Amino acid sequence: MLLRAENLSKSFGGVAAVQAVELGVERGTVHSIIGPNGAGKTTLLNLLSGIYRADAGQIFFGEEDVTSRAPHEFASAGIGRTFQNLQIFFNMSVLENVMAGRWLHEACGLAAALLRAPSLAHAERRARAESEELLGFVGLERWAHSPSDGLPYGALKRLEIARALAARPKLVLLDEPAAGLNPTETREIDQLIRRIAERGITVVLVEHNMKLVMEVSQRVLVLDHGRKLAEGDPETVSRDPQVIEAYLGVEAC
Amino acid sequence: MSAELVQFLVAGITLGAIYALVALGFAIIYNASHVINFAQGEFVMIGGMAATAFVDSGLPLPLAAAAAVAAATLVGIALEKLAVEPARNASVVTLIIITIGASILLRGLASLVWDKKIHSLPAFTGERPIAIGGATLLPQTLWVLGATVVAVAALWWFFNRTLTGSAILAVSHNRLAARLMGISVRRVLMVSFGLSAGLGALAGILIAPISFTSWDVGVMLGLKGFAAAILGGLGSGPGAIAGGLALGLIEALGAGYLSSAYKDVFAFVIILGALVFLPDGLAGRRAAERV
Amino acid sequence: MSRKGFAVLALVVALLPLALTNNYTYEVAIVVGLNAIVCVGLNLLIGYAGQISLGHAGFFGLGAYGSAILAARYGWPPFAGLAAAVAAVSLIAWIIGKPVLRLKGHYLAMATLGLGIIVAVVLATEDQVTGGPDGMPVPPLTLGSVVLQGEKLWYWIVAVVLLATVWLALNLIDSPRGRAWRALHGSEVAAGAIGIDPARHKLSAFVLSAALAALAGALTAHYSGFITPAKASFLHSIELVTMVVFGGMASTFGAVVGAAILTTLPQLLTVFKEYEMVTLGAVMMLTMIFMPQGLVPTLEKALAAARRKPE
Numbered sequence: 001m002l003l004r005a006e007n008l009s010k011s012f013g014g015v016a017a018v019q020a021v022e023l024g025v026e027r028g029t030v031h032s033i034i035g036p037n038g039a040g041k042t043t044l045l046n047l048l049s050g051i052y053r054a055d056a057g058q059i060f061f062g063e064e065d066v067t068s069r070a071p072h073e074f075a076s077a078g079i080g081r082t083f084q085n086l087q088i089f090f091n092m093s094v095l096e097n098v099m100a101g102r103w104l105h106e107a108c109g110l111a112a113a114l115l116r117a118p119s120l121a122h123a124e125r126r127a128r129a130e131s132e133e134l135l136g137f138v139g140l141e142r143w144a145h146s147p148s149d150g151l152p153y154g155a156l157k158r159l160e161i162a163r164a165l166a167a168r169p170k171l172v173l174l175d176e177p178a179a180g181l182n183p184t185e186t187r188e189i190d191q192l193i194r195r196i197a198e199r200g201i202t203v204v205l206v207e208h209n210m211k212l213v214m215e216v217s218q219r220v221l222v223l224d225h226g227r228k229l230a231e232g233d234p235e236t237v238s239r240d241p242q243v244i245e246a247y248l249g250v251e252a253c
Numbered sequence: 254m255s256a257e258l259v260q261f262l263v264a265g266i267t268l269g270a271i272y273a274l275v276a277l278g279f280a281i282i283y284n285a286s287h288v289i290n291f292a293q294g295e296f297v298m299i300g301g302m303a304a305t306a307f308v309d310s311g312l313p314l315p316l317a318a319a320a321a322v323a324a325a326t327l328v329g330i331a332l333e334k335l336a337v338e339p340a341r342n343a344s345v346v347t348l349i350i351i352t353i354g355a356s357i358l359l360r361g362l363a364s365l366v367w368d369k370k371i372h373s374l375p376a377f378t379g380e381r382p383i384a385i386g387g388a389t390l391l392p393q394t395l396w397v398l399g400a401t402v403v404a405v406a407a408l409w410w411f412f413n414r415t416l417t418g419s420a421i422l423a424v425s426h427n428r429l430a431a432r433l434m435g436i437s438v439r440r441v442l443m444v445s446f447g448l449s450a451g452l453g454a455l456a457g458i459l460i461a462p463i464s465f466t467s468w469d470v471g472v473m474l475g476l477k478g479f480a481a482a483i484l485g486g487l488g489s490g491p492g493a494i495a496g497g498l499a500l501g502l503i504e505a506l507g508a509g510y511l512s513s514a515y516k517d518v519f520a521f522v523i524i525l526g527a528l529v530f531l532p533d534g535l536a537g538r539r540a541a542e543r544v
Numbered sequence: 545m546s547r548k549g550f551a552v553l554a555l556v557v558a559l560l561p562l563a564l565t566n567n568y569t570y571e572v573a574i575v576v577g578l579n580a581i582v583c584v585g586l587n588l589l590i591g592y593a594g595q596i597s598l599g600h601a602g603f604f605g606l607g608a609y610g611s612a613i614l615a616a617r618y619g620w621p622p623f624a625g626l627a628a629a630v631a632a633v634s635l636i637a638w639i640i641g642k643p644v645l646r647l648k649g650h651y652l653a654m655a656t657l658g659l660g661i662i663v664a665v666v667l668a669t670e671d672q673v674t675g676g677p678d679g680m681p682v683p684p685l686t687l688g689s690v691v692l693q694g695e696k697l698w699y700w701i702v703a704v705v706l707l708a709t710v711w712l713a714l715n716l717i718d719s720p721r722g723r724a725w726r727a728l729h730g731s732e733v734a735a736g737a738i739g740i741d742p743a744r745h746k747l748s749a750f751v752l753s754a755a756l757a758a759l760a761g762a763l764t765a766h767y768s769g770f771i772t773p774a775k776a777s778f779l780h781s782i783e784l785v786t787m788v789v790f791g792g793m794a795s796t797f798g799a800v801v802g803a804a805i806l807t808t809l810p811q812l813l814t815v816f817k818e819y820e821m822v823t824l825g826a827v828m829m830l831t832m833i834f835m836p837q838g839l840v841p842t843l844e845k846a847l848a849a850a851r852r853k854p855e
Contacts, residue, residue, distance in 0.1 A: 049737060071736035081737050089730030091794065092723070099720075100727040104739035106720040110748055113719035114712045120719060127720070167738045289650045339833045345649045346596050347832045350789055353782055354828025361821025472778070476657065483654050514669045521658035528655050529643045 001060075002027040002202050003048070003079070003171055008057035010043055017043040019226040020057070025171070025219075030193060030203040032213045032234075035223035036246065041206045042084055044223065045173050048204070049081045050074035061171075076104055080169030082160040084176045084206075088148050095144040097159055098131040101166025131166060138162045138192060154185040161192065171202040178209045190216055214238060222246075259385070261509040262502070267394045267463070269501020270401040271297075274456035275478025276485065276493035277408065278449035284425035284488050285445035288337055288348050292356035293453055294475015295363075299325040300454025301466030302363060305372040314375060322454045328359070329450025330443050338442070356475065363468040374461040397459045404455060405494060412490075421445055425488070473517060477504075480524040499523075546714045549797050553710060557703045561696075570695035572811050574767060577702035578760045580803035581709050583787045584796055585756030588713060590785070591793030592722065593749035594729025595645065596653050598781050599660025600757050605667055605776025606633045607758025608765035609674055612682040615766075617673070622685040626762045630755055637754030638747065645746040660781050668773040679772030682765040698767050705763065706800075709756060713796045725749055726794070757784075786824070790831045792838030801840050 005023040009016065018040045025031045033041050046052040048059065050071035058067045061077050069077070089097050106127060112120055135141045138158040143151060148159065157177055164172050174193070178186045186209060193216050197203055207213050213220060214234045222229040222243050230240045237243055275293055282290045303324045307317035336351050343351075377396045382389040412418035423431040424441045432438055456474075457466060481500045485492025500520050507519035564570050582604060589595050610629030614620040620628070644655045668677045675681075685692040692701065716722045724745055727735040732742050765771040774780065783806070791802020806827070810820055835842045 051733065051736075070741070071733070072739050072741045075737055075739035083734065083737075087731040087734035087737075089727050089734065091730045092726055096723060096726075100723045100735075101738045103720055103724050103727075108720055110716075110721065110752070113716045113721040116715040116719070123720075124718070163734075163738065289653070336829055336833065340836070343832065343836055345653075346590065346789070346793075347836050349596070349598075349650070349653055350785065351829050351832045354786075354825045354832065356825070357782070357821050358825025358829065361819065361823075361825055364821065365818060476661070476778075479654060480658070483651065487650065515665065518662050518665045521661050525644075525655055525658050525662075528647055528651055 001025070002062060003204070004060040005048065006058050006060075008044070008047055008059065009055050010047055010052055011055055016226050018047065018223075021223070021226070021228050023048075023221060023228075025202060025204055027170075027202055028197070028200060029218040030197050030205060030216050032205040032207060032217040032220045033223060034207060034210070034213055034220060035229070038225075039223040040226040041223055042175060043226075045081065045175050045204075045206055048074075049079060049173055075167060075169075078170035079173065080164040080167050080171070081173035082157070082164050082175055082177060084179065086156050086160060088156055088159060090147075090149045092148060093144075094140060094146050094148050094151065094159060095128070095131055095135065097148055098134050098162045098166050099127050101163040102127055102131070104167050131162075134162045134166055137165070137195070139188065154181050154188075157181065157189070158192065161196075165196070165201070169201065171204065172196065173204045173206075175206050176208065177205070178207060178212055186212060257509070260389075261505045263390055263394060264509075265502035265505030266498065267397050267501070268505055269498035270397050271456045271460050271474070271497075272478055272481045272500050273494045273497025274401060274404065274452050274459075275474055276481035276497045277405075277490060278452045279479055279482040280485075280488055280490050280493040281421070281445050281452075282449045283482070285421055286337065286341075286442055289352065289479065290332075290446075290449065291349065291352040291475065291479070292332060292359055293449065293478055294471030294473070295356050295359040296325045296329060296450040296453030296471070297457035297460075297474050297478075298363060298466065298468065298471035299328055299359070299450075300457030301374070301461040301470065302367050302372065302457075302468065303454075304374055304458045304461065305466060306367060308374060314377065318458050321458060322451050325450045325454030325457075326447045327450075329446040329448075329453075332450075333442050333446035337446070338439070356471070360469055360471065367468060369468050371465050371467045372461070373465045374458065376462040391463065393459075393462045397463070400455065400459055404452065408490070417441075417444060477520045480520050484524060484527050546718065546796075550707075550710060550714060553797065553800065554707055557707060561699065564699075567695045570699055572808055574695065574698050574702050575764075576804050576807045577699075577706045578764050578767075579784070579787060579807050580800045581702075581706055581760040581763075582757045582784055583791070583799035583803040584706075584709050584713050585753035586784055587788045587791075587793065587796060587799035588716070588725070589749045589753040590788055591795065591799075592717065592729060593725040593746055595746055595749065596649075596656065596785075597750070597753070598653050598657040598778070598785065599663070600656075600753070600784055601776050601778070601780035602660035602663035603633050603637060603754040603757035604761035604764075604780070604784075605663055605771075605773065606636065607761030608682075608771045608775055609667055609680075609761075610758070611762035612680060612765045612771050613673060615683045616680065622683060622766060623687075626685070626759075626766070629762050630758045633758035634751050634755045637751045641747045641750040641754075642743075645743065645750060657778065657781075660776065661778055664773055664776040664778065667776055674773070677773055679770055682769055682771055684769060685766045692766070702763065702767075705759070710796055710800065717796065721745075729794075783824070786828050786831075789838055790827065792840035792842070795838065795840045795844075798838050798840035802838065805839075 001024050003025040005021060008018055008021045010018045021044060033044060035041055043052065047054050050069055050073065053068060058065060061079060064077060066074060066077055089100060106123060108120060132141065132144055135144050138161055140155055140158055143155065161177065178189045181189065190212050193203055217234055220234050220237045221231045222237060224246045229246060230237050230243050275297060278293050279290060282288060300321050303321035304317045307320050308314060332355055336355050340347060340351055376393045378392045382391055412422055420436045421441050421444060423436055424438055428438060477500060481496035482493045484499060485496030503523055504516060504519050508516040560573060564573055586600055589597060607629050610632055611626045614625030614628060615622045640659065647655055667674050724740045727740055728742055728745055736742060787802040787806045788799050790806060792798020
């Protein structure tokens with residue numbers, strides 16, 4: 001079990017966004033979190049990346065208890081993420097966004113940075129090359145040197161993924177990567193998620209697009225009103241009557 | 254209570270009333286536009302200096318005061334139209350620089366239109382001190398306090414009982430929704446700036462007989478009014494008043510009992526302490542960042 | 545691009561003395577250089593790390609007075625005093641930076657503003673140590689038995705320090721740490737998600753810019769032979785920020801250009817001494833309204849657009 005959450009709860013001003021949620025993500029799987037709007041999916045993701053601090057419960061990553069760590073400590077433990085409303089570094093080019101993602105593996109001292117130690121020059125070249133490779137992985141290689149604020153929405157979503165991958169995470173949290181994309185772009189995201197999983201990176205996916213979720217996940221967790229409604233493989237979950245009633249509608253396929 | 258303490262308290266509340274008026278001006282503009290108007294202090298200056306100039310040119314005091322407030326209001330509206338509106342989508346830093354630039358510009362213009370000398374207004378109802386509890390009170394002090402109370406009451410009535418006032422409140426809560434309801438955000442911004450300018454000018458006129466006025470009197474007053482607004486929680490009207498009064502008292506008591514040389518510094522030390530230890534201010538709110 | 549720019553700057557600095565006709569023009573050039581040193585540092589804080597400081601003249605003043613007092617009242621050898629002053633100011637910046645940089649936006653502006661004012665008032669009030677509002681004389685720097693005085697010599701001193709500062713800044717910006725700072729500016733939340741600790745980096749940007757301001761302050765003190773509290777005033781802080789935003793945020797050369805233009809302009813306009821404030825205010829407002837990115841980036845974009853036109 002790579003990522004484990006026990007009894008996770010978070011309230012905002014008296015409203016319980018997430019209540020006593022249990023989660024278990026196996027290494028190397030694609031694990032999806034679904035639920036109607038307001039079910040608490042993004043809150044859960046924010047808890048799992050340290051942006052919110054849980055009111056109760058614990059989070060374990062590998063052997064470590066990461067429950068009350070800061071966001072950058074979650075990142076250094078090996079958890080990466082993308083954001084539902086894009087948080088691109090619009091003040092940098094596309095390539096620089098990805099290069100920035102490598103911080104955890106490139107941290108240099110202030111003195112070394114100021115004096116441009118020769119080792120740094122070599123590392124910069126490698127950083128550039130590997131970042132260009134990542135851009136190729138997500139299909140954005142031709143925009144490498146463009147300013148990021150000129151890119152279309154779908155491209156920006158993939159840029160966020162490339163940036164998250166640049167940190168070489170063990171697990172990546174994808175927050176609605178297909179939101180706002182047309183069917184073609186959604187299929188590309190589907191394939192991208194599979195390629196990420198093939199690289200051995202565990203994926204936790206929050207999505208509304210049922211088709212995408214069912215096709216790409218090994219396990220699905222259903223949230224409703226902040227509580228876990230069901231958890232299991234896609235087939236079983238999609239047939240669960242509670243899930244159908246709450247989310248999928250009365251007609252099930 | 255020693256006479257000395259009463260003296261300091263009176264001075265503190267008087268000063269506090271002025272700071273409260275300036276802080277209210279900050280709060281009103283901030284609520285409507287999310288802009289910190291660093292030129293707020295200059296409205297205080299314009300109030301005092303313009304009134305002085307009008308009185309010197311022969312106008313009776315009440316008319317001169319009214320004319321000065323009107324002049325400041327116009328300047329406030331001009332500031333909104335010419336400087337703030339063109340930059341409405343700019344970043345925090347940009348807007349801060351614009352309003353600081355406006356304050357420097359206004360100060361420079363004041364030194365050219367008028368002069369760099371110190372001026373004062375005649376006290377509204379004479380200068381014979383009134384004795385209360387062993388301490389002496391200037392009649393002007395009563396004017397300051399009285400006028401402030403009236404102004405605050407008038408503002409309360411304006412925001413809660415008139416359509417324009419409600420419109421301003423609506424914009425401060427949710428600009429898009431207000432617009433969708435047919436409220437002209439532009440008009441609201443204009444009114445907010447004009448109103449804040451008027452408040453500032455009123456403060457300047459009230460205090461001119463006591464602590465005089467000059468081309469650069471607005472700098473410190475503006476900064477301290479800003480500090481008071483933050484102390485009370487940026488954007489909160491009642492907070493601005495509380496913050497202003499608190500600041501005035503701290504300054505008077507500090508200058509009296511600790512060190513008069515460091516009078517100006519007390520306000521900023523308290524502000525720093527408040528910002529670092531009380532991030533939400535005395536009555537304010539903190540927005541959580543939505544991701 | 546930045547290597548070319550640095551070469552151009554070095555060339556300009558080397559050839560400028562050919563255009564400087566008398567001591568007064570040398571003096572202006574020296575002041576430009578000293579302001580530019582502060583601005584390059586301030587630009588790292590405002591333009592790259594995305595913070596704001598309305599009190600940086602405070603660090604300038606502390607560096608100046610620190611070095612002056614150690615030399616004048618305690619008889620320290622001037623270079624040792626200078627180094628100690630810069631180190632002390634860096635430490636002060638580190639200590640106050642920690643709590644203050646947790647603040648954002650207007651609150652951070654207010655806090656730095658307050659700090660600057662407190663420093664200015666203390667410098668003006670503690671006249672036993674600082675000579676009060678009228679200031680104090682400062683002994684010149686000495687290298688062994690050589691007294692470092694005179695416009696021409698100081699021009700080269702400042703030129704070398706400026707070029708070194710720019711070179712360091714350019715290196716920093718192109719490094720992973722520089723990208724981390726820009727990431728912080730772009731989106732603090734996303735920066736956290738890739739392992740960048742906002743508090744730590746804001747602090748190092750703050751301390752570095754404070755150190756540069758203190759260095760420029762100390763050099764100014766020893767060059768002028770005199771220092772007054774006005775150097776730590778709110779107005780001076782605003783002038784520095786204006787130079788940075790006018791020249792171009794997130795542009796090291798922009799900071800130098802901004803310092804150059806806004807230092808020489810008032811000198812050219814001494815005829816219009818009365819209009820100095822009006823002009824400064826107008827420049828600030830017009831720049832931010834019409835060229836919010838600053839002069840150099842706006843020109844760069846215009847050039848890039850013009851180059852793309854023939855297609």
